[in-house]
Amino acid sequence: xxxxxxxxxxxxxxxxxxxxxxxxxxxxxxxxxxxxxxxxxxxxxxxxxxxxxxxxxxxxxxxxxxxxxxxxxxxxxxxxxxxxxxxxxxxxxxxxxxxxxxxxxxxxxxxxxxxxxxxxxxxxxxxxxxxxxxxxxxxxxxxxxx
Numbered sequence: 754x755x756x757x758x759x760x761x762x763x764x765x766x767x768x769x770x771x772x773x774x775x776x777x778x779x780x781x782x783x784x785x786x787x788x789x790x791x792x793x794x795x796x797x798x799x800x801x802x803x804x805x806x807x808x809x810x811x812x813x814x815x816x817x818x819x820x821x822x823x824x825x826x827x828x829x830x831x832x833x834x835x836x837x838x839x840x841x842x843x844x845x846x847x848x849x850x851x852x853x854x855x856x857x858x859x860x861x862x863x864x865x866x867x868x869x870x871x872x873x874x875x876x877x878x879x880x881x882x883x884x885x886x887x888x889x890x891x892x893x894x895x896x897x898x899x
Contacts, residue, residue, distance in 0.1 A: 754877070757811035759785035759798035760861075761824065764817030766790070767861035767869055771815060774870040778877065783811055799827035799836075806855050807833035814856035815873065825858035832897050835890075840864060845872045849879035851886045852893075 756775060760768035765787060775782055785801040787793045795818045805811040814836075818824040821838045828836035836856035837848035840863050848854040857876050859869055881887075 755781040755811045757783045757802040757805035757814045759802040760817040761795040763819030764861045770866035795824040796827040803828040803831035803834045816858045819862045821858040821860035842875045845876040846879045850882045853881040
């Protein structure tokens with residue numbers, strides 16, 4: 754599995770911790786930045802991660818900003834992105850099992866590194882259930898064609 758990862762300045766410290774988790778899990782990564790705590794614009798980091806995921810260059814993506822809200826909205830502008838903003842393990846699992854999310858968004862100002870690590874592990878290890886959920890995901894993705 755290959756994961757594209759990115760953050761803005763407000764998510765940089767949590768991104769560093771998430772990278773450690775991915776390394777421990779022996780997950781291949783493409784880090785799209787940012788690598789600083791000076792103010793930057795989250796769409797500049799959401800876009801390359803979403804592009805990697807939608808194109809198949811990466812299997813999944815992880816995005817982090819202060820709250821996770823802005824960066825998830827930006828990622829979801831990319832056709833084919835299903836970015837889920839998650840702040841607990843249950844939602845992380847449900848976003849994969851029921852919604853086939855392909856990008857995980859989190860907020861550094863909302864989560865500590867321990868919980869973020871648990872969320873990342875649960876999200877990466879949960880498979881899409883398909884079945885009735887596939888029908889719903891297909892309907893959701895068809896909205897992009899309207």
